[in-house]
Amino acid sequence: MNAELSYTYAVVRPTPDLAEGTLPGVAGVASGAVRLVGAAGVAAAVGSVPESDFSEAALQVRLENLAWLERVARAHHGVVEFLASRTTVLPLRLATVYVDDDRVRDVLRRGAEAFTRMLDRFAGQVEWGVKVYAEIPREPAEPDDDEADAPDPGRSYLRKRRRQRADQGAARSAAAEAVERIEAAAGEVAVELARHRPQQGELAVGTGENIANDSYLVPGKRSEEFRDRVRRSTRDLQGVRVEITGPWAPYSFAVLTEPEAPEGVLRP
Template sequence: MGGELTYLYAVVRPTASLDGADPREAGGVADAPPRIVRVGGIAAVVGSVPEADYSEAALRNHLEDLGWLEEVARAHHAVVEFLAARTTVLPLRLATVYRDDDSVRAVLREGERAFAGMLDRFAGHVEWGVKVYAEPVAASDAAAAEESAESDPGRAYLRRRRQQRNARGAARSAAVEAVARIRETAGELAVELVGHRPQQGQLAGSGAGENLANDSYLVPGDSSGAFHERVRRAAREMTGVRVEITGPWAPYSFVTLTGPDLPEGVRQS
């Protein structure tokens, strides 16, 4: 397989905000400069990638290569964010690949109504991520001193384990309450909310604690400051709770390419 395939990053409108902007500045997957394919009132931002690496069979093998996936994800995200800084964007999932540009044009023609509707829906909005962690508070100095004074090592061990369980339980309860507060108060400013599966292991980040909520909020851009303040206020002074806010992002979590208005063959990996 020595040919090339067309890699689809995103769908946009070919508006004045893109005039003069060169997506090649953002780099591109497989070091291929992105280009724009236009059909009517919408456009796709695409690039050429080697079939040897991006055929269905090759992609299945690459899914086991975290280094390769990270490199592709970084390049994909750079192109999407370049576009999002200039216009409303519908980001496609990683490794959405078509046979050629004509196949992409067919997708744009057949799905134009659905794409246009989503572009209208997301105009002026951004995605914010909110993760809530339960982080048990370490034993106090007084508790540590009490344990060191305990003459029976077995009883000291059991006391330490009981304190750890109590701390974990208290932190978890506080984090659950923080999640509810954030979804209620900050969620009032969002037009949509998507709850992702809480992350575990390396995906949960370098900090300690249990990830109890991994939510994405679609928020009007001019409400972002108020949204941040409500998130922080909801968890303020809650012991054993850590909150992370990430973004703003293009609406990755809210783009759905399914339904009768879209053609078959939209492959997202």
């Protein structure tokens, strides 16, 4: 029989609707049931997963498989969002795995003070993502009829290339200005900002070059105001696309600094 590990999704405070034991109707990673495991006034959402897929050695290989990673991420996110719709939640990073539930309880006991402090900090707050894209021309424009008929088509082509580079520079400049405007406008509402690496390659979605990939921690009651401020701040800029996503649980902000993180917290 395949050994199992305890995959841990998030930390919450137990409530009358979220008591220890199995969470009815909630399916997690590997389509498994999800349960609450409690200690020291806090609780963790936990599911059993096969050691063959989630041991440290297995994860080193599995996390390179984007299709597998996407399935796990979707299931992980589904559990966190279920909890976030009912209480304040401290999401743990993807593939936080412990040997068993007793180890999870030990982590909760030793990290109870830090967990409680963070749950207090996130009460009533949600995360919004804001991505800024520069819509950059990738190919030189076709020559105009008069340029195509010119005696020196090579010089005409170079003029087109110069115009393309100028358009690219203008789009990047506009996107950089958009980032500054958004930060200024959002700062009137948001309480924290987290910057992430712009997405490239297979992680990039949609058109344009991702210039900024930011997350804002926003009071839930001011979410519509936040979105409106972000939209209005860049409305007149050309060559820029702004993508707003959320509201989410505070994934980008649920990070314990090294001095306050007890051994094992937020680590497999």
